[in-house]
Amino acid sequence: MRFAELAIRNFKEMWRDPISMGLEIGIPAGFLVIFWALGRSMGNESFFTPTMLVPGIAVFGFTFLVMFSAVVLAHDRESALLSRLLTAPLKPRDFILSYSLPYIPVVILQMALCFGIGAVLGLEILGNAGLAFLILLVMGICCVELGMILGLLFAVNQVSGVGSAIITLVALLGGIWIDLGTIGGVFYSVGNALPFAHAINGARDVMVYGAGFSGIATDFYWVLGYTVVFFALGIFLFRRRMVE
Amino acid sequence: MSYRTNGNRFAIQTFSLSKKFGDLIAVDGIDLSIKEGELFSLLGPNGAGKTTAIKMLCCLLRPSSGTATVMGHDINEDPMAVKQIIDVSPQETAIAEHLNAWENLSLMGRIHGLAKEEVKKRSGELLEMVGLTKRAKEQVRKFSGGMKRRLSIAMALVSDPQVLFLDEPTLGLDPQSRRGIWEHIAELKGRKTILLTTHYLEEADALADRIAIIDEGKIAALGTPQELKDSISDMQVMVVRAKNLTPDAIEGLKKIYPEVKATEDGIEIRAKELSFYEIVDYLRPRGAAIQSTSLKQPTLDDVFLHLTGKELRE
Numbered sequence: 001m002r003f004a005e006l007a008i009r010n011f012k013e014m015w016r017d018p019i020s021m022g023l024e025i026g027i028p029a030g031f032l033v034i035f036w037a038l039g040r041s042m043g044n045e046s047f048f049t050p051t052m053l054v055p056g057i058a059v060f061g062f063t064f065l066v067m068f069s070a071v072v073l074a075h076d077r078e079s080a081l082l083s084r085l086l087t088a089p090l091k092p093r094d095f096i097l098s099y100s101l102p103y104i105p106v107v108i109l110q111m112a113l114c115f116g117i118g119a120v121l122g123l124e125i126l127g128n129a130g131l132a133f134l135i136l137l138v139m140g141i142c143c144v145e146l147g148m149i150l151g152l153l154f155a156v157n158q159v160s161g162v163g164s165a166i167i168t169l170v171a172l173l174g175g176i177w178i179d180l181g182t183i184g185g186v187f188y189s190v191g192n193a194l195p196f197a198h199a200i201n202g203a204r205d206v207m208v209y210g211a212g213f214s215g216i217a218t219d220f221y222w223v224l225g226y227t228v229v230f231f232a233l234g235i236f237l238f239r240r241r242m243v244e
Numbered sequence: 245m246s247y248r249t250n251g252n253r254f255a256i257q258t259f260s261l262s263k264k265f266g267d268l269i270a271v272d273g274i275d276l277s278i279k280e281g282e283l284f285s286l287l288g289p290n291g292a293g294k295t296t297a298i299k300m301l302c303c304l305l306r307p308s309s310g311t312a313t314v315m316g317h318d319i320n321e322d323p324m325a326v327k328q329i330i331d332v333s334p335q336e337t338a339i340a341e342h343l344n345a346w347e348n349l350s351l352m353g354r355i356h357g358l359a360k361e362e363v364k365k366r367s368g369e370l371l372e373m374v375g376l377t378k379r380a381k382e383q384v385r386k387f388s389g390g391m392k393r394r395l396s397i398a399m400a401l402v403s404d405p406q407v408l409f410l411d412e413p414t415l416g417l418d419p420q421s422r423r424g425i426w427e428h429i430a431e432l433k434g435r436k437t438i439l440l441t442t443h444y445l446e447e448a449d450a451l452a453d454r455i456a457i458i459d460e461g462k463i464a465a466l467g468t469p470q471e472l473k474d475s476i477s478d479m480q481v482m483v484v485r486a487k488n489l490t491p492d493a494i495e496g497l498k499k500i501y502p503e504v505k506a507t508e509d510g511i512e513i514r515a516k517e518l519s520f521y522e523i524v525d526y527l528r529p530r531g532a533a534i535q536s537t538s539l540k541q542p543t544l545d546d547v548f549l550h551l552t553g554k555e556l557r558e
Contacts, residue, residue, distance in 0.1 A: 002355045002357060005350075005354035005355050008351075009340055009347070012347065013340060013342045079336070079338065080334045080335070080336035080337065080338035081338045081339065081340060083334055084332060084334055084338040084352075084399070085355070087302045087303070087327055087330060088327060088355045088356055089324050089327040089328045089356065089357070243305065243306050243323070
């Protein structure tokens with residue numbers, strides 16, 4: 001459990017930067033309020049209801065975690081601290097776990113805030129809220145693992161550019177603002193090949209249509225599969241980075 | 245490869261250890277045997293290959309050829325075993341800025357597998373040793389450069405490593421802070437095997453049991469500080485204080501005495517045989533106003549210049 005000590009350090013480093021942490025946690029809630037108000041202003045209250053918005057905005061919020069978590073790892077990688085830590089008897093998976101785990105509370109807080117504000121605005125959950133929460137939680141972890149990969153591949157000043165591209169890509173191909181079925185074609189195929197739309201659709205199916213686990217199993221395993229692959233890829237890349 | 249040779253137990257042995265970066269040979273087949281409990285210094289200018297050598301010994305860089313053992317563990321074959329028994333204070337100050345001093349020490353102790361109570365005890369002792377007890381609970385980003393460096397060294401000691409690597413531990417520090425760190429390192433002598441890299445001559449001279457002079461990736465000389473100085477004991481060093489010394493005059497003098505070094509207020513000339521009259525008669529017609537001349541004992545600086553033809557810049 002040596003990785004736990006490093007995870008605690010990473011956790012403390014994150015929480016002792018309250019501005020970044022406030023942004024990380026508050027972004028989805030802020031977007032939810034803005035888009036809910038936009039929907040009311042436009043008179044389009046079918047798509048812009050809190051129930052439809054919450055899953056998409058939660059995933060949109062996670063895409064910011066891709067960038068934030070990547071920056072933390074890339075920053076440490078460029079500093080002498082990681083070199084020092086690499087001389088300790090820790091394995092690549094210990095490093096990936098210790099950089100990923102501190103983000104799980106952030107993911108949970110993001111979702112809790114998003115669902116909480118959604119409830120105030122009139123969120124209705126027809127199915128099992130825990131199931132919707134679960135698929136979104138796995139999506140959040142998936143985004144953090146993607147952040148690990150970016151943090152290992154790119155320098156700090158490159159991460160913000162790549163992260164912004166991912167945020168835009170997810171906004172377009174995740175079905176957050178526009179239903180992928182309406183777009184169709186290549187966008188539909190690519191969007192469906194990625195995990196983001198599956199997480200959003202799975203959560204919406206539970207919340208709007210009351211689907212059970214069997215109804216969203218494909219979406220859930222799709223998201224889980226990506227999470228496992230990103231985690232394994234992170235370990236592989238870290239192993240390669242451990243010895244130059 | 246042998247862990248013991250002639251009854252000596254070696255903490256570190258390198259066997260034709262080399263590292264290439266493209267066409268650049270950073271470390272060129274070095275062979276070293278460092279005894280347990282020895283404070284061994286790699287002395288050389290920037291870019292000589294000191295940090296690259298340490299990175300290979302800490303399993304952060306894979307050698308291009310050759311290998312090394314640390315307490316008998318091969319760095320290529322068993323890096324995890326090596327990492328269990330070493331610790332390093334890197335050249336750059338490597339600390340977690342948002343943690344306090346106590347938490348930084350705790351982090352390093354715990355990831356090396358020490359029990360909580362042991363870490364607490366050792367952290368207290370080390371904070372006392374480096375004079376940071378009163379600031380132990382402040383976030384270290386508020387510390388001065390010297391305090392951060394002292395903490396960085398303490399972090400390398402908290403795991404009680406058998407072998408300690410100190411990479412330029414006083415780089416960029418003011419003379420007072422440097423001397424303070426020397427005192428801490430001197431306290432460890434004999435208790436740990438220490439490999440210290442430096443380009444400060446006085447640092448190696450004051451601290452090291454043995455010194456390897458490294459230049460362009462190769463070991464140019466190896467011995468105790470006194471042995472190295474004795475190796476040029478047949479050399480004379482003349483210190484000339486003079487005004488109006490032109491670069492042309494110095495270059496011309498190098499044709500007679502190849503080892504001429506410009507100093508702040510004159511020149512130093514090294515040679516097996518020096519002629520006072522020859523030097524004065526050469527410099528005066530070229531406009532130099534000689535104020536004094538004297539002979540001095542060779543220093544490590546003289547050894548380095550003699551061996552490599554270069555000066556160690558500070």
